[in-house]
Amino acid sequence: MxxxxxxxxxxxxxxxxxxxxxxxxxxxxxxxxxxxxxxxxxxxxxxxxxxxxxxxxKVALPPPGVQPGDLPDPYSQGAQAVARYCSSCHNLPSPTLHSATDWPGVVRRMWLRMDRLPADLQVPVPTVAERHYILDYLVANALQVSGATLPAGPGREIFSQACSRCHALPDPYQHSPEDWPTVVRRMEQRMTQMNVEVPQPGEIGAILTYLQSVSARRR
Ligand code: HEC
Ligand code: HEC
Missing domain, CATH: 1.10.287 (Helix Hairpins)
Incomplete structure:
Protein backbone atom coordinates (compact mmCIF):
# COMPACT_ATOMS: atom_id res chain seq x y z
CA MET A 1 0.00 0.00 0.00
CA LYS A 58 -5.44 -6.12 -10.68
CA VAL A 59 -6.72 -6.18 -7.09
CA ALA A 60 -8.65 -9.39 -6.32
CA LEU A 61 -8.33 -10.98 -9.76
CA PRO A 62 -8.72 -14.79 -9.82
CA PRO A 63 -5.54 -16.23 -8.25
CA PRO A 64 -3.16 -18.60 -10.10
CA GLY A 65 -3.14 -22.36 -9.69
CA VAL A 66 -6.54 -23.57 -10.95
CA GLN A 67 -6.14 -25.97 -13.91
CA PRO A 68 -9.07 -27.03 -16.14
CA GLY A 69 -8.85 -30.55 -14.63
CA ASP A 70 -9.33 -29.10 -11.11
CA LEU A 71 -12.78 -27.72 -11.97
CA PRO A 72 -15.70 -29.71 -10.51
CA ASP A 73 -17.16 -32.16 -13.05
CA PRO A 74 -14.35 -31.28 -15.51
CA TYR A 75 -15.80 -33.05 -18.56
CA SER A 76 -19.15 -31.27 -18.39
CA GLN A 77 -20.02 -28.71 -21.06
CA GLY A 78 -20.02 -25.97 -18.42
CA ALA A 79 -16.54 -26.73 -17.07
CA GLN A 80 -15.12 -26.97 -20.58
CA ALA A 81 -16.65 -23.66 -21.59
CA VAL A 82 -15.35 -21.95 -18.42
CA ALA A 83 -11.87 -23.32 -19.16
CA ARG A 84 -12.06 -22.10 -22.75
CA TYR A 85 -13.55 -18.63 -22.24
CA CYS A 86 -12.55 -17.52 -18.75
CA SER A 87 -8.77 -17.66 -18.84
CA SER A 88 -7.83 -15.32 -21.71
CA CYS A 89 -7.42 -12.17 -19.62
CA HIS A 90 -6.68 -13.55 -16.13
CA ASN A 91 -6.20 -16.88 -14.32
CA LEU A 92 -8.95 -19.48 -14.56
CA PRO A 93 -11.47 -18.69 -11.76
CA SER A 94 -12.81 -21.41 -9.49
CA PRO A 95 -16.64 -21.57 -9.35
CA THR A 96 -16.38 -21.43 -5.53
CA LEU A 97 -14.95 -17.90 -5.78
CA HIS A 98 -18.51 -16.48 -5.76
CA SER A 99 -21.94 -17.31 -4.43
CA ALA A 100 -24.83 -18.33 -6.67
CA THR A 101 -26.31 -14.86 -6.09
CA ASP A 102 -23.16 -13.01 -7.11
CA TRP A 103 -22.08 -14.93 -10.23
CA PRO A 104 -24.68 -13.45 -12.62
CA GLY A 105 -23.47 -9.88 -11.95
CA VAL A 106 -19.78 -10.80 -12.23
CA VAL A 107 -20.31 -12.72 -15.46
CA ARG A 108 -22.35 -9.88 -16.95
CA ARG A 109 -19.29 -7.61 -16.60
CA MET A 110 -17.19 -10.28 -18.33
CA TRP A 111 -19.56 -10.63 -21.34
CA LEU A 112 -19.37 -6.90 -21.82
CA ARG A 113 -15.59 -6.86 -21.72
CA MET A 114 -15.25 -9.79 -24.13
CA ASP A 115 -17.76 -8.31 -26.56
CA ARG A 116 -16.13 -4.90 -26.64
CA LEU A 117 -12.50 -5.89 -27.13
CA PRO A 118 -10.77 -5.07 -30.44
CA ALA A 119 -10.94 -8.11 -32.74
CA ASP A 120 -7.17 -8.22 -33.24
CA LEU A 121 -6.76 -9.32 -29.61
CA GLN A 122 -8.47 -12.59 -30.64
CA VAL A 123 -10.20 -13.34 -27.34
CA PRO A 124 -12.66 -16.22 -27.92
CA VAL A 125 -16.23 -15.05 -27.33
CA PRO A 126 -18.93 -17.57 -26.24
CA THR A 127 -22.23 -17.97 -28.11
CA VAL A 128 -25.54 -17.28 -26.37
CA ALA A 129 -26.00 -21.02 -25.68
CA GLU A 130 -22.49 -21.28 -24.24
CA ARG A 131 -23.17 -18.26 -21.98
CA HIS A 132 -26.14 -20.12 -20.54
CA TYR A 133 -24.22 -23.19 -19.58
CA ILE A 134 -21.25 -21.21 -18.27
CA LEU A 135 -23.56 -19.33 -15.91
CA ASP A 136 -25.53 -22.47 -14.95
CA TYR A 137 -22.27 -24.26 -14.19
CA LEU A 138 -20.87 -21.43 -12.04
CA VAL A 139 -24.13 -21.11 -10.10
CA ALA A 140 -24.45 -24.88 -9.57
CA ASN A 141 -20.90 -25.13 -8.16
CA ALA A 142 -20.83 -21.81 -6.31
CA LEU A 143 -19.57 -20.93 -2.83
CA GLN A 144 -22.01 -21.88 -0.04
CA VAL A 145 -22.93 -18.74 1.87
CA SER A 146 -23.91 -18.24 5.50
CA GLY A 147 -27.56 -17.78 6.47
CA ALA A 148 -28.95 -14.35 7.35
CA THR A 149 -28.20 -14.84 11.05
CA LEU A 150 -24.66 -15.77 11.87
CA PRO A 151 -24.36 -17.86 15.08
CA ALA A 152 -23.06 -15.91 18.09
CA GLY A 153 -19.56 -16.55 19.45
CA PRO A 154 -16.17 -14.92 19.92
CA GLY A 155 -14.55 -14.06 16.56
CA ARG A 156 -17.87 -13.56 14.78
CA GLU A 157 -17.19 -9.89 13.94
CA ILE A 158 -13.72 -10.37 12.55
CA PHE A 159 -14.88 -13.43 10.57
CA SER A 160 -17.70 -11.46 8.97
CA GLN A 161 -15.40 -8.55 8.10
CA ALA A 162 -12.32 -10.40 6.89
CA CYS A 163 -14.05 -13.24 5.04
CA SER A 164 -16.53 -11.21 3.00
CA ARG A 165 -14.13 -9.02 1.04
CA CYS A 166 -13.58 -11.13 -2.09
CA HIS A 167 -16.73 -13.25 -1.99
CA ALA A 168 -19.94 -13.38 0.08
CA LEU A 169 -19.58 -14.57 3.68
CA PRO A 170 -19.11 -18.37 3.65
CA ASP A 171 -21.36 -20.78 5.58
CA PRO A 172 -19.43 -21.79 8.76
CA TYR A 173 -21.12 -25.21 8.70
CA GLN A 174 -19.74 -26.28 5.30
CA HIS A 175 -16.48 -27.65 6.76
CA SER A 176 -15.71 -29.70 9.85
CA PRO A 177 -13.60 -28.32 12.72
CA GLU A 178 -10.79 -30.58 11.40
CA ASP A 179 -11.00 -29.16 7.87
CA TRP A 180 -11.28 -25.43 8.60
CA PRO A 181 -7.55 -24.89 9.38
CA THR A 182 -6.56 -26.02 5.84
CA VAL A 183 -9.22 -23.83 4.22
CA VAL A 184 -8.29 -20.76 6.29
CA ARG A 185 -4.60 -21.28 5.52
CA ARG A 186 -5.45 -21.43 1.81
CA MET A 187 -7.46 -18.19 2.15
CA GLU A 188 -4.43 -16.44 3.69
CA GLN A 189 -2.50 -17.51 0.61
CA ARG A 190 -5.32 -16.24 -1.63
CA MET A 191 -5.17 -12.84 0.08
CA THR A 192 -1.46 -12.55 -0.67
CA GLN A 193 -1.93 -13.73 -4.28
CA MET A 194 -4.90 -11.44 -4.86
CA ASN A 195 -3.26 -8.33 -3.38
CA VAL A 196 -5.74 -8.10 -0.46
CA GLU A 197 -4.55 -7.27 3.07
CA VAL A 198 -4.09 -10.33 5.33
CA PRO A 199 -5.53 -9.98 8.89
CA GLN A 200 -3.11 -10.06 11.85
CA PRO A 201 -2.12 -13.57 13.05
CA GLY A 202 -4.25 -13.05 16.21
CA GLU A 203 -7.27 -12.21 14.06
CA ILE A 204 -6.77 -15.28 11.87
CA GLY A 205 -6.63 -17.34 15.09
CA ALA A 206 -9.92 -15.79 16.27
CA ILE A 207 -11.60 -16.53 12.91
CA LEU A 208 -10.48 -20.13 13.06
CA THR A 209 -11.68 -20.56 16.66
CA TYR A 210 -15.06 -19.13 15.64
CA LEU A 211 -15.42 -21.43 12.59
CA GLN A 212 -14.37 -24.49 14.56
CA SER A 213 -16.66 -23.82 17.52
CA VAL A 214 -19.67 -23.09 15.29
CA SER A 215 -19.13 -26.09 12.99
CA ALA A 216 -18.64 -28.42 16.01
CA ARG A 217 -22.09 -27.45 17.34
CA ARG A 218 -23.91 -28.86 14.36
CA ARG A 219 -22.55 -32.40 14.67
C1 HEC B 1 -11.76 -9.85 -22.01
C2 HEC B 1 -11.01 -10.20 -20.82
C3 HEC B 1 -11.74 -11.04 -19.79
C4 HEC B 1 -12.31 -12.29 -19.98
C5 HEC B 1 -12.35 -13.12 -21.24
C6 HEC B 1 -12.84 -12.67 -18.69
N1 HEC B 1 -12.57 -11.71 -17.76
FE1 HEC B 1 -12.92 -11.80 -15.78
N2 HEC B 1 -12.03 -10.00 -15.53
C7 HEC B 1 -11.58 -9.16 -16.51
C8 HEC B 1 -11.17 -7.90 -15.95
C9 HEC B 1 -10.65 -6.70 -16.71
C10 HEC B 1 -11.36 -7.99 -14.56
C11 HEC B 1 -11.10 -6.92 -13.49
C12 HEC B 1 -12.22 -5.91 -13.47
C13 HEC B 1 -13.51 -6.47 -12.93
O1 HEC B 1 -13.52 -7.12 -11.86
O2 HEC B 1 -14.54 -6.32 -13.58
C14 HEC B 1 -11.88 -9.33 -14.32
C15 HEC B 1 -12.14 -9.84 -13.09
C16 HEC B 1 -12.71 -11.09 -12.84
C17 HEC B 1 -12.97 -11.62 -11.52
C18 HEC B 1 -12.55 -10.97 -10.21
C19 HEC B 1 -13.44 -9.83 -9.84
C20 HEC B 1 -14.66 -10.31 -9.07
O3 HEC B 1 -15.73 -9.69 -9.23
O4 HEC B 1 -14.55 -11.27 -8.29
C21 HEC B 1 -13.62 -12.81 -11.69
C22 HEC B 1 -14.11 -13.74 -10.61
C23 HEC B 1 -13.75 -13.03 -13.12
N3 HEC B 1 -13.17 -11.97 -13.79
C24 HEC B 1 -14.40 -14.12 -13.70
C25 HEC B 1 -14.46 -14.35 -15.06
C26 HEC B 1 -15.20 -15.44 -15.67
C27 HEC B 1 -16.05 -16.45 -14.92
C28 HEC B 1 -14.96 -15.37 -17.00
C29 HEC B 1 -15.53 -16.26 -18.08
C30 HEC B 1 -16.99 -16.22 -18.20
C31 HEC B 1 -14.07 -14.22 -17.24
N4 HEC B 1 -13.81 -13.62 -16.04
C32 HEC B 1 -13.55 -13.84 -18.46
C33 HEC B 1 -11.50 -9.49 -17.83
C34 HEC B 1 -11.92 -10.67 -18.40
C1 HEC C 1 -8.35 -12.45 -1.22
C2 HEC C 1 -9.69 -12.89 -1.48
C3 HEC C 1 -10.31 -13.83 -0.48
C4 HEC C 1 -10.56 -13.58 0.85
C5 HEC C 1 -10.32 -12.32 1.66
C6 HEC C 1 -11.18 -14.81 1.35
N1 HEC C 1 -11.32 -15.71 0.35
FE1 HEC C 1 -12.26 -17.48 0.47
N2 HEC C 1 -11.99 -17.81 -1.52
C7 HEC C 1 -11.18 -17.04 -2.31
C8 HEC C 1 -10.98 -17.72 -3.59
C9 HEC C 1 -10.14 -17.21 -4.74
C10 HEC C 1 -11.75 -18.91 -3.55
C11 HEC C 1 -11.88 -19.97 -4.65
C12 HEC C 1 -10.58 -20.74 -4.79
C13 HEC C 1 -10.24 -21.56 -3.58
O1 HEC C 1 -11.15 -22.22 -3.04
O2 HEC C 1 -9.09 -21.51 -3.16
C14 HEC C 1 -12.37 -18.93 -2.22
C15 HEC C 1 -13.21 -19.92 -1.80
C16 HEC C 1 -13.62 -20.08 -0.48
C17 HEC C 1 -14.41 -21.19 0.00
C18 HEC C 1 -14.96 -22.34 -0.85
C19 HEC C 1 -13.89 -23.36 -1.15
C20 HEC C 1 -13.72 -24.35 -0.04
O3 HEC C 1 -12.58 -24.84 0.14
O4 HEC C 1 -14.70 -24.70 0.63
C21 HEC C 1 -14.53 -21.04 1.37
C22 HEC C 1 -15.26 -21.94 2.32
C23 HEC C 1 -13.82 -19.80 1.72
N3 HEC C 1 -13.31 -19.23 0.57
C24 HEC C 1 -13.68 -19.34 3.02
C25 HEC C 1 -13.05 -18.13 3.35
C26 HEC C 1 -12.82 -17.69 4.70
C27 HEC C 1 -13.19 -18.44 5.96
C28 HEC C 1 -12.21 -16.47 4.63
C29 HEC C 1 -11.72 -15.57 5.75
C30 HEC C 1 -10.61 -16.12 6.50
C31 HEC C 1 -12.05 -16.16 3.19
N4 HEC C 1 -12.55 -17.20 2.46
C32 HEC C 1 -11.51 -14.99 2.69
C33 HEC C 1 -10.66 -15.81 -2.01
C34 HEC C 1 -10.76 -15.18 -0.78
Missing amino acids: AKVRSGLFGWIAASLLIWSCTGEPRQERAASGTVAGRSVEGAAQAGLNDRLLLAAA
Missing part, protein backbone atom coordinates in the same frame (compact mmCIF):
# COMPACT_ATOMS: atom_id res chain seq x y z
CA ALA A 2 2.68 2.45 1.13
CA LYS A 3 4.65 1.54 -1.98
CA VAL A 4 1.73 2.22 -4.33
CA ARG A 5 1.10 5.56 -2.60
CA SER A 6 4.68 6.76 -2.70
CA GLY A 7 4.85 5.70 -6.38
CA LEU A 8 1.78 7.77 -7.13
CA PHE A 9 3.03 10.75 -5.10
CA GLY A 10 6.38 10.51 -6.86
CA TRP A 11 4.61 10.57 -10.18
CA ILE A 12 2.50 13.58 -9.20
CA ALA A 13 5.59 15.43 -7.90
CA ALA A 14 7.44 14.71 -11.17
CA SER A 15 4.43 15.91 -13.19
CA LEU A 16 4.26 19.14 -11.19
CA LEU A 17 7.94 19.70 -11.80
CA ILE A 18 7.55 19.17 -15.54
CA TRP A 19 4.52 21.41 -15.53
CA SER A 20 6.28 24.23 -13.67
CA CYS A 21 9.30 24.04 -16.00
CA THR A 22 7.20 24.13 -19.15
CA GLY A 23 4.63 26.67 -17.93
CA GLU A 24 6.23 29.60 -19.74
CA PRO A 25 6.71 28.10 -23.25
CA ARG A 26 3.25 26.59 -23.10
CA GLN A 27 1.71 30.02 -22.73
CA GLU A 28 3.62 31.18 -25.77
CA ARG A 29 2.41 28.22 -27.80
CA ALA A 30 -1.14 28.86 -26.71
CA ALA A 31 -0.78 32.50 -27.70
CA SER A 32 0.43 31.47 -31.15
CA GLY A 33 -2.65 29.28 -31.53
CA THR A 34 -1.29 25.72 -31.08
CA VAL A 35 -2.80 23.23 -28.68
CA ALA A 36 0.39 21.26 -28.14
CA GLY A 37 0.56 22.24 -24.45
CA ARG A 38 -2.94 21.06 -23.81
CA SER A 39 -2.45 17.74 -25.56
CA VAL A 40 0.66 17.02 -23.46
CA GLU A 41 -1.43 17.62 -20.36
CA GLY A 42 -4.25 15.46 -21.76
CA ALA A 43 -1.83 12.64 -22.56
CA ALA A 44 -0.36 12.80 -19.04
CA GLN A 45 -3.85 12.63 -17.53
CA ALA A 46 -4.76 9.70 -19.77
CA GLY A 47 -1.52 7.97 -18.76
CA LEU A 48 -2.34 8.40 -15.08
CA ASN A 49 -5.90 7.16 -15.62
CA ASP A 50 -4.61 4.07 -17.40
CA ARG A 51 -2.21 3.32 -14.59
CA LEU A 52 -4.90 3.77 -11.95
CA LEU A 53 -7.35 1.56 -13.86
CA LEU A 54 -4.81 -1.19 -14.40
CA ALA A 55 -3.69 -1.11 -10.75
CA ALA A 56 -7.32 -1.20 -9.54
CA ALA A 57 -8.32 -4.00 -11.94
Whole structure:
Protein backbone atom coordinates (compact mmCIF):
# COMPACT_ATOMS: atom_id res chain seq x y z
CA MET A 1 0.00 0.00 0.00
CA ALA A 2 2.68 2.45 1.13
CA LYS A 3 4.65 1.54 -1.98
CA VAL A 4 1.73 2.22 -4.33
CA ARG A 5 1.10 5.56 -2.60
CA SER A 6 4.68 6.76 -2.70
CA GLY A 7 4.85 5.70 -6.38
CA LEU A 8 1.78 7.77 -7.13
CA PHE A 9 3.03 10.75 -5.10
CA GLY A 10 6.38 10.51 -6.86
CA TRP A 11 4.61 10.57 -10.18
CA ILE A 12 2.50 13.58 -9.20
CA ALA A 13 5.59 15.43 -7.90
CA ALA A 14 7.44 14.71 -11.17
CA SER A 15 4.43 15.91 -13.19
CA LEU A 16 4.26 19.14 -11.19
CA LEU A 17 7.94 19.70 -11.80
CA ILE A 18 7.55 19.17 -15.54
CA TRP A 19 4.52 21.41 -15.53
CA SER A 20 6.28 24.23 -13.67
CA CYS A 21 9.30 24.04 -16.00
CA THR A 22 7.20 24.13 -19.15
CA GLY A 23 4.63 26.67 -17.93
CA GLU A 24 6.23 29.60 -19.74
CA PRO A 25 6.71 28.10 -23.25
CA ARG A 26 3.25 26.59 -23.10
CA GLN A 27 1.71 30.02 -22.73
CA GLU A 28 3.62 31.18 -25.77
CA ARG A 29 2.41 28.22 -27.80
CA ALA A 30 -1.14 28.86 -26.71
CA ALA A 31 -0.78 32.50 -27.70
CA SER A 32 0.43 31.47 -31.15
CA GLY A 33 -2.65 29.28 -31.53
CA THR A 34 -1.29 25.72 -31.08
CA VAL A 35 -2.80 23.23 -28.68
CA ALA A 36 0.39 21.26 -28.14
CA GLY A 37 0.56 22.24 -24.45
CA ARG A 38 -2.94 21.06 -23.81
CA SER A 39 -2.45 17.74 -25.56
CA VAL A 40 0.66 17.02 -23.46
CA GLU A 41 -1.43 17.62 -20.36
CA GLY A 42 -4.25 15.46 -21.76
CA ALA A 43 -1.83 12.64 -22.56
CA ALA A 44 -0.36 12.80 -19.04
CA GLN A 45 -3.85 12.63 -17.53
CA ALA A 46 -4.76 9.70 -19.77
CA GLY A 47 -1.52 7.97 -18.76
CA LEU A 48 -2.34 8.40 -15.08
CA ASN A 49 -5.90 7.16 -15.62
CA ASP A 50 -4.61 4.07 -17.40
CA ARG A 51 -2.21 3.32 -14.59
CA LEU A 52 -4.90 3.77 -11.95
CA LEU A 53 -7.35 1.56 -13.86
CA LEU A 54 -4.81 -1.19 -14.40
CA ALA A 55 -3.69 -1.11 -10.75
CA ALA A 56 -7.32 -1.20 -9.54
CA ALA A 57 -8.32 -4.00 -11.94
CA LYS A 58 -5.44 -6.12 -10.68
CA VAL A 59 -6.72 -6.18 -7.09
CA ALA A 60 -8.65 -9.39 -6.32
CA LEU A 61 -8.33 -10.98 -9.76
CA PRO A 62 -8.72 -14.79 -9.82
CA PRO A 63 -5.54 -16.23 -8.25
CA PRO A 64 -3.16 -18.60 -10.10
CA GLY A 65 -3.14 -22.36 -9.69
CA VAL A 66 -6.54 -23.57 -10.95
CA GLN A 67 -6.14 -25.97 -13.91
CA PRO A 68 -9.07 -27.03 -16.14
CA GLY A 69 -8.85 -30.55 -14.63
CA ASP A 70 -9.33 -29.10 -11.11
CA LEU A 71 -12.78 -27.72 -11.97
CA PRO A 72 -15.70 -29.71 -10.51
CA ASP A 73 -17.16 -32.16 -13.05
CA PRO A 74 -14.35 -31.28 -15.51
CA TYR A 75 -15.80 -33.05 -18.56
CA SER A 76 -19.15 -31.27 -18.39
CA GLN A 77 -20.02 -28.71 -21.06
CA GLY A 78 -20.02 -25.97 -18.42
CA ALA A 79 -16.54 -26.73 -17.07
CA GLN A 80 -15.12 -26.97 -20.58
CA ALA A 81 -16.65 -23.66 -21.59
CA VAL A 82 -15.35 -21.95 -18.42
CA ALA A 83 -11.87 -23.32 -19.16
CA ARG A 84 -12.06 -22.10 -22.75
CA TYR A 85 -13.55 -18.63 -22.24
CA CYS A 86 -12.55 -17.52 -18.75
CA SER A 87 -8.77 -17.66 -18.84
CA SER A 88 -7.83 -15.32 -21.71
CA CYS A 89 -7.42 -12.17 -19.62
CA HIS A 90 -6.68 -13.55 -16.13
CA ASN A 91 -6.20 -16.88 -14.32
CA LEU A 92 -8.95 -19.48 -14.56
CA PRO A 93 -11.47 -18.69 -11.76
CA SER A 94 -12.81 -21.41 -9.49
CA PRO A 95 -16.64 -21.57 -9.35
CA THR A 96 -16.38 -21.43 -5.53
CA LEU A 97 -14.95 -17.90 -5.78
CA HIS A 98 -18.51 -16.48 -5.76
CA SER A 99 -21.94 -17.31 -4.43
CA ALA A 100 -24.83 -18.33 -6.67
CA THR A 101 -26.31 -14.86 -6.09
CA ASP A 102 -23.16 -13.01 -7.11
CA TRP A 103 -22.08 -14.93 -10.23
CA PRO A 104 -24.68 -13.45 -12.62
CA GLY A 105 -23.47 -9.88 -11.95
CA VAL A 106 -19.78 -10.80 -12.23
CA VAL A 107 -20.31 -12.72 -15.46
CA ARG A 108 -22.35 -9.88 -16.95
CA ARG A 109 -19.29 -7.61 -16.60
CA MET A 110 -17.19 -10.28 -18.33
CA TRP A 111 -19.56 -10.63 -21.34
CA LEU A 112 -19.37 -6.90 -21.82
CA ARG A 113 -15.59 -6.86 -21.72
CA MET A 114 -15.25 -9.79 -24.13
CA ASP A 115 -17.76 -8.31 -26.56
CA ARG A 116 -16.13 -4.90 -26.64
CA LEU A 117 -12.50 -5.89 -27.13
CA PRO A 118 -10.77 -5.07 -30.44
CA ALA A 119 -10.94 -8.11 -32.74
CA ASP A 120 -7.17 -8.22 -33.24
CA LEU A 121 -6.76 -9.32 -29.61
CA GLN A 122 -8.47 -12.59 -30.64
CA VAL A 123 -10.20 -13.34 -27.34
CA PRO A 124 -12.66 -16.22 -27.92
CA VAL A 125 -16.23 -15.05 -27.33
CA PRO A 126 -18.93 -17.57 -26.24
CA THR A 127 -22.23 -17.97 -28.11
CA VAL A 128 -25.54 -17.28 -26.37
CA ALA A 129 -26.00 -21.02 -25.68
CA GLU A 130 -22.49 -21.28 -24.24
CA ARG A 131 -23.17 -18.26 -21.98
CA HIS A 132 -26.14 -20.12 -20.54
CA TYR A 133 -24.22 -23.19 -19.58
CA ILE A 134 -21.25 -21.21 -18.27
CA LEU A 135 -23.56 -19.33 -15.91
CA ASP A 136 -25.53 -22.47 -14.95
CA TYR A 137 -22.27 -24.26 -14.19
CA LEU A 138 -20.87 -21.43 -12.04
CA VAL A 139 -24.13 -21.11 -10.10
CA ALA A 140 -24.45 -24.88 -9.57
CA ASN A 141 -20.90 -25.13 -8.16
CA ALA A 142 -20.83 -21.81 -6.31
CA LEU A 143 -19.57 -20.93 -2.83
CA GLN A 144 -22.01 -21.88 -0.04
CA VAL A 145 -22.93 -18.74 1.87
CA SER A 146 -23.91 -18.24 5.50
CA GLY A 147 -27.56 -17.78 6.47
CA ALA A 148 -28.95 -14.35 7.35
CA THR A 149 -28.20 -14.84 11.05
CA LEU A 150 -24.66 -15.77 11.87
CA PRO A 151 -24.36 -17.86 15.08
CA ALA A 152 -23.06 -15.91 18.09
CA GLY A 153 -19.56 -16.55 19.45
CA PRO A 154 -16.17 -14.92 19.92
CA GLY A 155 -14.55 -14.06 16.56
CA ARG A 156 -17.87 -13.56 14.78
CA GLU A 157 -17.19 -9.89 13.94
CA ILE A 158 -13.72 -10.37 12.55
CA PHE A 159 -14.88 -13.43 10.57
CA SER A 160 -17.70 -11.46 8.97
CA GLN A 161 -15.40 -8.55 8.10
CA ALA A 162 -12.32 -10.40 6.89
CA CYS A 163 -14.05 -13.24 5.04
CA SER A 164 -16.53 -11.21 3.00
CA ARG A 165 -14.13 -9.02 1.04
CA CYS A 166 -13.58 -11.13 -2.09
CA HIS A 167 -16.73 -13.25 -1.99
CA ALA A 168 -19.94 -13.38 0.08
CA LEU A 169 -19.58 -14.57 3.68
CA PRO A 170 -19.11 -18.37 3.65
CA ASP A 171 -21.36 -20.78 5.58
CA PRO A 172 -19.43 -21.79 8.76
CA TYR A 173 -21.12 -25.21 8.70
CA GLN A 174 -19.74 -26.28 5.30
CA HIS A 175 -16.48 -27.65 6.76
CA SER A 176 -15.71 -29.70 9.85
CA PRO A 177 -13.60 -28.32 12.72
CA GLU A 178 -10.79 -30.58 11.40
CA ASP A 179 -11.00 -29.16 7.87
CA TRP A 180 -11.28 -25.43 8.60
CA PRO A 181 -7.55 -24.89 9.38
CA THR A 182 -6.56 -26.02 5.84
CA VAL A 183 -9.22 -23.83 4.22
CA VAL A 184 -8.29 -20.76 6.29
CA ARG A 185 -4.60 -21.28 5.52
CA ARG A 186 -5.45 -21.43 1.81
CA MET A 187 -7.46 -18.19 2.15
CA GLU A 188 -4.43 -16.44 3.69
CA GLN A 189 -2.50 -17.51 0.61
CA ARG A 190 -5.32 -16.24 -1.63
CA MET A 191 -5.17 -12.84 0.08
CA THR A 192 -1.46 -12.55 -0.67
CA GLN A 193 -1.93 -13.73 -4.28
CA MET A 194 -4.90 -11.44 -4.86
CA ASN A 195 -3.26 -8.33 -3.38
CA VAL A 196 -5.74 -8.10 -0.46
CA GLU A 197 -4.55 -7.27 3.07
CA VAL A 198 -4.09 -10.33 5.33
CA PRO A 199 -5.53 -9.98 8.89
CA GLN A 200 -3.11 -10.06 11.85
CA PRO A 201 -2.12 -13.57 13.05
CA GLY A 202 -4.25 -13.05 16.21
CA GLU A 203 -7.27 -12.21 14.06
CA ILE A 204 -6.77 -15.28 11.87
CA GLY A 205 -6.63 -17.34 15.09
CA ALA A 206 -9.92 -15.79 16.27
CA ILE A 207 -11.60 -16.53 12.91
CA LEU A 208 -10.48 -20.13 13.06
CA THR A 209 -11.68 -20.56 16.66
CA TYR A 210 -15.06 -19.13 15.64
CA LEU A 211 -15.42 -21.43 12.59
CA GLN A 212 -14.37 -24.49 14.56
CA SER A 213 -16.66 -23.82 17.52
CA VAL A 214 -19.67 -23.09 15.29
CA SER A 215 -19.13 -26.09 12.99
CA ALA A 216 -18.64 -28.42 16.01
CA ARG A 217 -22.09 -27.45 17.34
CA ARG A 218 -23.91 -28.86 14.36
CA ARG A 219 -22.55 -32.40 14.67
C1 HEC B 1 -11.76 -9.85 -22.01
C2 HEC B 1 -11.01 -10.20 -20.82
C3 HEC B 1 -11.74 -11.04 -19.79
C4 HEC B 1 -12.31 -12.29 -19.98
C5 HEC B 1 -12.35 -13.12 -21.24
C6 HEC B 1 -12.84 -12.67 -18.69
N1 HEC B 1 -12.57 -11.71 -17.76
FE1 HEC B 1 -12.92 -11.80 -15.78
N2 HEC B 1 -12.03 -10.00 -15.53
C7 HEC B 1 -11.58 -9.16 -16.51
C8 HEC B 1 -11.17 -7.90 -15.95
C9 HEC B 1 -10.65 -6.70 -16.71
C10 HEC B 1 -11.36 -7.99 -14.56
C11 HEC B 1 -11.10 -6.92 -13.49
C12 HEC B 1 -12.22 -5.91 -13.47
C13 HEC B 1 -13.51 -6.47 -12.93
O1 HEC B 1 -13.52 -7.12 -11.86
O2 HEC B 1 -14.54 -6.32 -13.58
C14 HEC B 1 -11.88 -9.33 -14.32
C15 HEC B 1 -12.14 -9.84 -13.09
C16 HEC B 1 -12.71 -11.09 -12.84
C17 HEC B 1 -12.97 -11.62 -11.52
C18 HEC B 1 -12.55 -10.97 -10.21
C19 HEC B 1 -13.44 -9.83 -9.84
C20 HEC B 1 -14.66 -10.31 -9.07
O3 HEC B 1 -15.73 -9.69 -9.23
O4 HEC B 1 -14.55 -11.27 -8.29
C21 HEC B 1 -13.62 -12.81 -11.69
C22 HEC B 1 -14.11 -13.74 -10.61
C23 HEC B 1 -13.75 -13.03 -13.12
N3 HEC B 1 -13.17 -11.97 -13.79
C24 HEC B 1 -14.40 -14.12 -13.70
C25 HEC B 1 -14.46 -14.35 -15.06
C26 HEC B 1 -15.20 -15.44 -15.67
C27 HEC B 1 -16.05 -16.45 -14.92
C28 HEC B 1 -14.96 -15.37 -17.00
C29 HEC B 1 -15.53 -16.26 -18.08
C30 HEC B 1 -16.99 -16.22 -18.20
C31 HEC B 1 -14.07 -14.22 -17.24
N4 HEC B 1 -13.81 -13.62 -16.04
C32 HEC B 1 -13.55 -13.84 -18.46
C33 HEC B 1 -11.50 -9.49 -17.83
C34 HEC B 1 -11.92 -10.67 -18.40
C1 HEC C 1 -8.35 -12.45 -1.22
C2 HEC C 1 -9.69 -12.89 -1.48
C3 HEC C 1 -10.31 -13.83 -0.48
C4 HEC C 1 -10.56 -13.58 0.85
C5 HEC C 1 -10.32 -12.32 1.66
C6 HEC C 1 -11.18 -14.81 1.35
N1 HEC C 1 -11.32 -15.71 0.35
FE1 HEC C 1 -12.26 -17.48 0.47
N2 HEC C 1 -11.99 -17.81 -1.52
C7 HEC C 1 -11.18 -17.04 -2.31
C8 HEC C 1 -10.98 -17.72 -3.59
C9 HEC C 1 -10.14 -17.21 -4.74
C10 HEC C 1 -11.75 -18.91 -3.55
C11 HEC C 1 -11.88 -19.97 -4.65
C12 HEC C 1 -10.58 -20.74 -4.79
C13 HEC C 1 -10.24 -21.56 -3.58
O1 HEC C 1 -11.15 -22.22 -3.04
O2 HEC C 1 -9.09 -21.51 -3.16
C14 HEC C 1 -12.37 -18.93 -2.22
C15 HEC C 1 -13.21 -19.92 -1.80
C16 HEC C 1 -13.62 -20.08 -0.48
C17 HEC C 1 -14.41 -21.19 0.00
C18 HEC C 1 -14.96 -22.34 -0.85
C19 HEC C 1 -13.89 -23.36 -1.15
C20 HEC C 1 -13.72 -24.35 -0.04
O3 HEC C 1 -12.58 -24.84 0.14
O4 HEC C 1 -14.70 -24.70 0.63
C21 HEC C 1 -14.53 -21.04 1.37
C22 HEC C 1 -15.26 -21.94 2.32
C23 HEC C 1 -13.82 -19.80 1.72
N3 HEC C 1 -13.31 -19.23 0.57
C24 HEC C 1 -13.68 -19.34 3.02
C25 HEC C 1 -13.05 -18.13 3.35
C26 HEC C 1 -12.82 -17.69 4.70
C27 HEC C 1 -13.19 -18.44 5.96
C28 HEC C 1 -12.21 -16.47 4.63
C29 HEC C 1 -11.72 -15.57 5.75
C30 HEC C 1 -10.61 -16.12 6.50
C31 HEC C 1 -12.05 -16.16 3.19
N4 HEC C 1 -12.55 -17.20 2.46
C32 HEC C 1 -11.51 -14.99 2.69
C33 HEC C 1 -10.66 -15.81 -2.01
C34 HEC C 1 -10.76 -15.18 -0.78
